[in-house]
Amino acid sequence: EDQVTQSPEALRLQEGESSSLNCSYTVSGLRGLFWYRQDPGKGPEFLFTLYSAGEEKEKERLKATLTKKESFLHITAPKPEDSATYLCAVQAERWGKFQFGAGTQVVVTP
Amino acid sequence: DVKVTQSSRYLVKRTGEKVFLECVQDMDHENMFWYRQDPGLGLRLIYFSYDVKMKEKGDIPEGYSVSREKKERFSLILESASTNQTSMYLCASSLNRVEPQHFGDGTRLSIL
Numbered sequence: 438e439d440q441v442t443q444s445p446e447a448l449r450l451q452e453g454e455s456s457s458l459n460c461s462y463t464v465s466g467l468r469g470l471f472w473y474r475q476d477p478g479k480g481p482e483f484l485f486t487l488y489s490a491g492e493e494k495e496k497e498r499l500k501a502t503l504t505k506k507e508s509f510l511h512i513t514a515p516k517p518e519d520s521a522t523y524l525c526a527v528q529a530e531r532w533g534k535f536q537f538g539a540g541t542q543v544v545v546t547p
Numbered sequence: 548d549v550k551v552t553q554s555s556r557y558l559v560k561r562t563g564e565k566v567f568l569e570c571v572q573d574m575d576h577e578n579m580f581w582y583r584q585d586p587g588l589g590l591r592l593i594y595f596s597y598d599v600k601m602k603e604k605g606d607i608p609e610g611y612s613v614s615r616e617k618k619e620r621f622s623l624i625l626e627s628a629s630t631n632q633t634s635m636y637l638c639a640s641s642l643n644r645v646e647p648q649h650f651g652d653g654t655r656l657s658i659l
Binding site for chain 2: 468469471473478479480481482483486524526528533534535537538539540
């Protein structure tokens with residue numbers, strides 16, 4: 438059965454303290470893996486799409502990487518404005534729907 | 548930028564009522580989706596539509612229906628609201644089946 442698991446569930450960081458979030462997945466035939474950021478009371482905001490193992494994408498302090506079993510979202514020198522819940526979703530070739538993980542809630546304190 | 552607009556941010560309804568949630572996108576996207584989001588469960592797909600007047604069941608369609616009469620508008624209908632349908636409802640759209648989905652800001656629905 439297809440599964441998406443995100444860890445940790447919650448992460449508390451000091452400003453400037455780099456860390457990584459994990460998204461592990463089991464799916465037959467990955468079409469794409471998507472990262473989103475969600476602020477409280479808002480809808481998810483699209484960040485990155487990764488299509489194949491070895492691919493990397495960067496945006497400001499965020500860098501997403503992909504292997505055949507998992508993806509990492511690295512947050513380098515985070516700032517308080519990086520506080521949010523980060524969601525990953527996978528899309529399998531055969532059904533095209535997105536399957537979301539439960540998310541990692543990140544809090545960055547000054 | 549893609550704009551997905553949900554008609555209400557907060558809604559309070561009574562059990563047994565018929566509830567309509569409206570979603571409009573302004574980017575001529577082919578695909579539209581309805582999810583609900585609950586703590587610890589993530590986003591779960593209720594219904595989706597790949598074209599006007601087309602609809603497909605997602606993972607949790609029971610108790611819901613949808614309508615897509617125009618390309619830009621996708622409505623979610625709770626036929627007879629129940630307390631277990633209290634949730635955050637999110638609408639999304641995408642250009643096609645491989646492009647990322649873009650979300651509205653959600654409707655927080657409480658059923659009393």
